[in-house]
Amino acid sequence: MGEPVVRARDVRMRYGRAEVLRGVDLDVQAGEVVALLGPNGAGKTTTIEILEGFRPRSSGEVAVLGADPGKGGDRWRARLGVVLQNWQDHPRWGVRQLLAHIAAYYDDPRDVDELLEVMGLAGQAGQAVGRLSGGQRRRLDVALGIVGRPELLFLDEPTSGFDPEARREFHGLVERLARDEGMTVLLTTHDLAEAERLADRIAILVGGAVQVCGTPSGLASVVRAASEVRWTEDGAPRAERTSDPSGLAYELHRRFGGPVPGLEVRRPTLEQSYLDLVAGAAAEGRAA
Numbered sequence: 001m002g003e004p005v006v007r008a009r010d011v012r013m014r015y016g017r018a019e020v021l022r023g024v025d026l027d028v029q030a031g032e033v034v035a036l037l038g039p040n041g042a043g044k045t046t047t048i049e050i051l052e053g054f055r056p057r058s059s060g061e062v063a064v065l066g067a068d069p070g071k072g073g074d075r076w077r078a079r080l081g082v083v084l085q086n087w088q089d090h091p092r093w094g095v096r097q098l099l100a101h102i103a104a105y106y107d108d109p110r111d112v113d114e115l116l117e118v119m120g121l122a123g124q125a126g127q128a129v130g131r132l133s134g135g136q137r138r139r140l141d142v143a144l145g146i147v148g149r150p151e152l153l154f155l156d157e158p159t160s161g162f163d164p165e166a167r168r169e170f171h172g173l174v175e176r177l178a179r180d181e182g183m184t185v186l187l188t189t190h191d192l193a194e195a196e197r198l199a200d201r202i203a204i205l206v207g208g209a210v211q212v213c214g215t216p217s218g219l220a221s222v223v224r225a226a227s228e229v230r231w232t233e234d235g236a237p238r239a240e241r242t243s244d245p246s247g248l249a250y251e252l253h254r255r256f257g258g259p260v261p262g263l264e265v266r267r268p269t270l271e272q273s274y275l276d277l278v279a280g281a282a283a284e285g286r287a288a
């Protein structure tokens with residue numbers, strides 16, 4: 001494996017007396033899609049803004065595309081695509097006009113009209129930016145983020161305000177960018193289904209640090225939320241939670257002396273694992 005595109009070690013961030021990040025470690029490899037997940041106020045935006053070079057960190061080491069984001073110059077910045085949570089800009093500019101204006105800053109930008117088409121904004125090309133709906137504005141944000149063909153794309157809650165159709169289309173777009181163009185993507189989201197769908201790896205930020213990082217399927221087993229085993233006994237439904245479902249199924253099989261009626265094993269969903277982790281970190285915070 002080569003040098004990671006994003007490398008963060010023991011990153012800390014204080015706002016006044018509050019320490020929001022307490023030692024974030026994160027690696028993103030070239031071509032990976034990584035989702036940073038965490039409850040409100042966990043520090044996802046703070047982390048991503050530090051990586052983008054928009055926010056100075058209190059301490060820790062960070063390298064993004066080989067440079068310290070606090071010191072990256074224009075050429076470094078041109079290799080990044082950034083979609084912030086809120087852009088406040090150019091309300092009177094036309095959609096196409098703004099996109100073409102930004103495209104002109106790059107050496108090899110995407111075709112603006114093709115991009116408008118892909119983003120479902122062709123019908124709004126002549127409309128003023130300030131008159132777009134929330135979801136249309138968000139699509140424009142994403143278009144602005146990728147118009148310069150970045151190697152690394154940061155997306156801060158990219159699909160907030162999208163309707164289900166737009167969300168599906170957006171997921172398809174991210175998959176194409178990663179698969180066909182090898183773009184590396186780091187996104188934040190609250191949406192577990194989105195993280196599961198898009199990400200090669202999910203990093204969960206709780207209590208100021210990345211507590212768990214792994215593939216969506218690996219995550220569920222790392223967090224070890226117990227599986228639920230269900231069966232029918234004496235005509236009544238029974239259920240038991242266990243971290244060893246096959247052991248319990250074997251025991252039941254022996255007890256029944258053969259097939260267990262209505263046997264069913266339910267593995268924890270990613271959502272359950274995530275909720276367990278957040279609840280555990282909150283309980284530890286209270287204990288401390």
Ligand SMILES: Nc1ncnc2c1ncn2[C@@H]1O[C@H](COP(=O)(O)OP(=O)(O)OP(=O)(O)O)[C@@H](O)[C@H]1O
Nearest residue numbers: 015016020038039040041042043044045046047190
């Ligand atoms: N400029 C700032 N000054 C002071 N405190 C801040 C500042 N920016 C963020 N914070 C605080 O830092 C904490 C983390 O905020 P951040 O926006 O990074 O979290 P987040 O995980 O992105 O949250 P959300 O999911 O709600 O967007 C919050 O408690 C927030 O109030």
